[in-house]
Amino acid sequence: MIVRCVQIISPTSGEVVNDHPGIRIGVEYPVLEVITTVRSVLLRIPEHPDITAERETPGLWDAAMFTVLSSRLPDCWVAELGNGQLTLAPKEWQRPGFWDDYFDDEPSAGAEYERLRAEILSQA
Helix, strand or coil, X not given: CEEEECCEECCCCCCEECCECCEXXXXXXXXXXXXXXXXXXXXXXXXXXXXXXXXXXXXXXXHHHEEEEECXXXXXXXXXXXXXXXXXXXXXXXXXXXXXXXXXXXXXXXXXXXXXXXXXXHCC
């Protein structure tokens, strides 16, 4: 799935803003994960690291910021329903604590992210 950013909604305030260091209007992004709840739909988008970061920080962004360019879903995505949300993502990323492990620099989570990110990007 490929989307284009058409507006930026601040993840902290919920307000439409002109810019943000993690995302840019007019740029196309592959979607790594979709999370839906009663109140929101979030897309996990790979962000490029700044010069001090060792690896990218895939962020969650409001789906209202994007228009869909390609609705093709990656073969590795599975649907998971639980805790009031529906998630479309690789099964490995849906285990409890995966994203905590990734952001805590757990090597196995980093390797799993890189492997599945490459698979998703190859099918975009």
